[in-house]
Amino acid sequence: xxxxxxxxxxxxxxxxxxxxxxxxxxxxxxxxxxxxxxxxxxxxxxxxxxxxxxxxxxxxxxxxxxxxxxxxxxxxxxxxxxxxxxxxxxxxxxxxxxxxxxxxxxxxxxxxxxxxxxxxxxxxxxxxxxxxxxxxxxxxxxxxxxxxxxxxxxxxxxxxxxxxxxxxxxxxxxxxxxxxxxxxxxxxxxxxxxxxxxxxxxxxxxxxxxxxxxxxxxxxxxxxxxxxxxxxxxxxxxxxxxxxxxxxxxxxxxxxxxxxxxxxxxxxxxxxxxxxxxxxxxxxxxxxxxxxxxxxxxxxxxxxxxxxxxxxx
Amino acid sequence: xxxxxxxxxxxxxxxxxxxxxxxxxxxxxxxxxxxxxxxxxxxxxxxxxxxxxxxxxxxxxxxxxxxxxxxxxxxxxxxxxxxxxxxxxxxxxxxxxxxxxxxxxxxxxxxxxxxxxxxxxxxxxxxxxxxxxxxxxxxxxxxxxxxxxxxxxxxxxxxxxxxxxxxxxxxxxxxxxxxxxxxxxxxxxxxxxxxxxxxxxxxxxxxxxxxxxxxxxxxxxxxxxxxxxxxxxxxxxxxxxxxxxxxxxxxxxxxxxxxxxxxxxxxxxxxxxxxxxxxxxxxxxxxxxxxxxxxxxxxxxxxxxxxxxxxxxx
Numbered sequence: 001x002x003x004x005x006x007x008x009x010x011x012x013x014x015x016x017x018x019x020x021x022x023x024x025x026x027x028x029x030x031x032x033x034x035x036x037x038x039x040x041x042x043x044x045x046x047x048x049x050x051x052x053x054x055x056x057x058x059x060x061x062x063x064x065x066x067x068x069x070x071x072x073x074x075x076x077x078x079x080x081x082x083x084x085x086x087x088x089x090x091x092x093x094x095x096x097x098x099x100x101x102x103x104x105x106x107x108x109x110x111x112x113x114x115x116x117x118x119x120x121x122x123x124x125x126x127x128x129x130x131x132x133x134x135x136x137x138x139x140x141x142x143x144x145x146x147x148x149x150x151x152x153x154x155x156x157x158x159x160x161x162x163x164x165x166x167x168x169x170x171x172x173x174x175x176x177x178x179x180x181x182x183x184x185x186x187x188x189x190x191x192x193x194x195x196x197x198x199x200x201x202x203x204x205x206x207x208x209x210x211x212x213x214x215x216x217x218x219x220x221x222x223x224x225x226x227x228x229x230x231x232x233x234x235x236x237x238x239x240x241x242x243x244x245x246x247x248x249x250x251x252x253x254x255x256x257x258x259x260x261x262x263x264x265x266x267x268x269x270x271x272x273x274x275x276x277x278x279x280x281x282x283x284x285x286x287x288x289x290x291x292x293x294x295x296x297x298x299x300x301x302x303x304x305x306x307x308x309x310x311x312x313x
Numbered sequence: 314x315x316x317x318x319x320x321x322x323x324x325x326x327x328x329x330x331x332x333x334x335x336x337x338x339x340x341x342x343x344x345x346x347x348x349x350x351x352x353x354x355x356x357x358x359x360x361x362x363x364x365x366x367x368x369x370x371x372x373x374x375x376x377x378x379x380x381x382x383x384x385x386x387x388x389x390x391x392x393x394x395x396x397x398x399x400x401x402x403x404x405x406x407x408x409x410x411x412x413x414x415x416x417x418x419x420x421x422x423x424x425x426x427x428x429x430x431x432x433x434x435x436x437x438x439x440x441x442x443x444x445x446x447x448x449x450x451x452x453x454x455x456x457x458x459x460x461x462x463x464x465x466x467x468x469x470x471x472x473x474x475x476x477x478x479x480x481x482x483x484x485x486x487x488x489x490x491x492x493x494x495x496x497x498x499x500x501x502x503x504x505x506x507x508x509x510x511x512x513x514x515x516x517x518x519x520x521x522x523x524x525x526x527x528x529x530x531x532x533x534x535x536x537x538x539x540x541x542x543x544x545x546x547x548x549x550x551x552x553x554x555x556x557x558x559x560x561x562x563x564x565x566x567x568x569x570x571x572x573x574x575x576x577x578x579x580x581x582x583x584x585x586x587x588x589x590x591x592x593x594x595x596x597x598x599x600x601x602x603x604x605x606x607x608x609x610x611x612x613x614x615x616x617x618x619x620x621x622x623x624x625x626x627x
Contacts, residue, residue: 154328161565162583162599166339169587169595246455253457254568254584266457273461273573277469287458294453 030231033307040303043296050293054112062092063103065110066261072097074279096281098271107263108286114264115245115290118179122244123237125183130190131233137191138198149195152188161185161247168256175258182247186240193236197229231308238301242294249290265290318615325607332603333383337376340592366390388597393589399597402582409486410578413570414563416498421505421559426549428506429513430540433548436518444510451507456566460500460573467496484575497574501566505559512555517548553617557610564602 034040053060075087077096095104137148167181201207201224210220245265251257252266265286272283354362363369367378382389388399432444468483482493520526521544529539564580571580579598586594618624 154331162602163335163339165583165587166336166595166599169590170339170342242453249455250457250565250569254572255588269457269461273457273464276461276465280465283461283465287462291454291458294455295449298449298453 027227030304030307034303037303037306039299040307043299043303046292047296047300050112050289050296051116054109054116057106057109057113060109061094061103061106063106065102065106065263067102069097069101071101073101074099074275074282075101076279076281080281095285096279098282099275099279104268104282104285107268108265108289111263111265111268111286112289112293114258114262115248115266115293118182118248118264119241119245122179122183122186122248123240125180126186126190126240126244127233127237129184130187131194133187134191134194134196135198135229138195138202141199145195145199149192152191156188161250164247164251165254165256168251175262178248178251178257179244182244185247186244190233190236190240193232194229197232198225201225201228235301235305235308238297238304242297242301245290245294245297314615314618317618318611321611321614325611328607329600329604330380333380333600334376336596336599337379338372340596341372341375366392383600388601389593391586391591391594393586393591393594399593402594403579403597403601406577406579406582409576410564410567410571410580413494413497413501413567413576413578414560416494417501417505417563417566418559420498420502421509422552424502425506425509426513426552428510430517430545430548432510432514433517433521434540441514444514448507448510451503452511454503456500456504457569457573459503460496460570463496463500464573484573486576493574497570497576500573501563501570504566505562508562509552509555509559512551513548516551517544520544520548523547550617550621553613553620556613556616557606560609561606564606 057065072087072093075093075097077094080096093103093105095108098104098107133148133152137145164181164185167177171177207220207224210224215223248257248264249266249269252264253270255270257266258264268286269283269290272279272286276283360369367375370378379389386400388403391397391399391402394402428444428447432441435441464483467481481496483496485493526539526544529543534543567578568580568584570576571578572584575581579601582594583598585591586598
């Protein structure tokens with residue numbers, strides 16, 4: 001009767017050792033990988049600064065975004081290297097002034113507000129529609145799934161930005177509708193991703209293993225299905241935001257987006273492009289801010305994908 | 314193959330009908346008619362105008378009339394350009410847009426493929442990272458930023474290399490002179506070069522690691538033959554299925570490019586129509602482009618099946 005005793009002792013020892021080993025969750029792992037990615041970290045810092053500047057825009061400059069000053073029309077900033085410009089704005093016009101004497105620094109930041117807000121809101125609209133649609137299709141499966149995905153295929157083949165343009169024409173550039181429309185355009189890929197994940201997860205071995213080891217349906221969904229769907233969804237959302245910002249700016253550039261005196265990067269770039277021969281700063285600063293933000297968002301998206309995709313480990 | 318093509322064409326008809334009805338009804342629920350001028354017209358004249366454009370009939374009947382005319386290739390009259398039909402305006406803009414788009418796609422495929430193959434051959438080395446950085450740039454920076462900035466550099470400031478003036482015109486069509494086309498085509502092609510080079514790099518890396526390439530190398534074929542005859546064929550296949558989306562992206566891009574460079578293509582008529590609420594014009598262009606994209610997707614699918622023996626026609 002010695003054997004059981006030693007087994008028990010071994011067991012105790014093993015349990016003790018097991019307690020020493022702290023399991024690392026998917027998220028801890030992902031965070032470590034993300035922090036190791038320099039481009040993503042730098043992008044997050046830069047993006048954070050741009051966002052903070054956008055939020056606190058009214059406090060950063062003595063000028064209001066819509067106050068017109070005809071004494072400084074299309075004036076360059078103090079430090080502009082080209083000395084042949086017509087006039088010098090001076091004062092706190094760090095980015096110079098636009099064609100009717102409004103401060104470009106404040107307007108660029110207000111453009112950031114609109115662009116970022118539209119980007120976030122429209123991405124959430126697309127997230128909501130895409131996840132609901134994709135999860136439903138994947139969960140129900142069969143004929144209904146086939147039909148639902150066929151519909152997505154049909155929509156995929158459309159030049160969708162044209163329909164957003166029609167919407168803006170029909171409803172007269174409503175700001176609320178703008179991001180709703182863009183969000184409604186961008187949900188297709190999201191739906192495909194979520195549906196694919198749901199479908200493939202249902203039959204995965206590790207789900208079967210969890211079920212075999214007696215895990216309840218609830219805990220399988222909470223601990224295995226959701227984390228595995230959330231990863232790709234988060235990645236796709238971060239990549240949707242720049243796409244949405246682009247779409248909004250594209251519309252604004254064509255004169256179909258946000259209306260005066262409010263502004264967005266697309267509008268500012270359009271105005272800048274019209275004035276670039278006499279006042280290149282009107283083009284350069286908004287273009288720079290927008291490009292920087294898009295770069296950051298793309299790098300963060302790529303970083304998140306590398307961090308969250310366990311296959312690439 | 315023929316049954317497959319016929320089935321796909323039949324499948325495209327409902328898609329097209331969905332597009333037409335979507336465009337039609339969205340336009341019809343728009344507040345304010347196309348003839349709401351500042352000057353109020355006498356009711357009889359207004360009635361006559363509406364009758365001339367069939368606007369006095371019930372909406373379902375208007376829809377049927379519109380679809381019936383479309384079936385004969387008639388997009389109806391333009392509401393704002395009084396003496397032109399939408400079809401005539403599209404016909405006028407088409408050569409410009411087509412020349413622009415075709416040049417851009419050829420340029421994009423040429424450069425994109427070369428960059429992608431070079432990157433794949435030097436995977437995870439300096440060249441690869443360089444190409445991918447350029448690609449990131451091309452994907453991130455939108456057309457409406459690259460267009461004015463390139464114009465600023467090459468058009469406004471002008472450049473001279475070894476005493477030769479290489480500045481380019483900032484806009485205008487000039488009957489499609491090459492000098493006028495360089496900047497618009499480059500701007501239009503840049504994002505596509507970026508996307509195609511990424512695409513080709515990915516698929517080439519996969520192909521180069523596959524067993525049959527190893528076999529080809531093992532039996533002693535020279536590197537060039539392995540690359541050109543074996544790897545490229547499979548590696549460029551994804552390009553075929555990217556054809557549809559690429560053209561859709563080019564059409565979207567051409568809206569901006571035609572606007573910035575003042576080119577008389579379809580895109581400019583479309584934007585003018587959208588800003589002037591010229592409903593028939595906008596609808597006509599959307600339907601025209603949608604049909605074009607559907608057709609190209611169809612061609613791409615058929616071509617893919619012809620080129621890839623692993624995919625059957627069922």
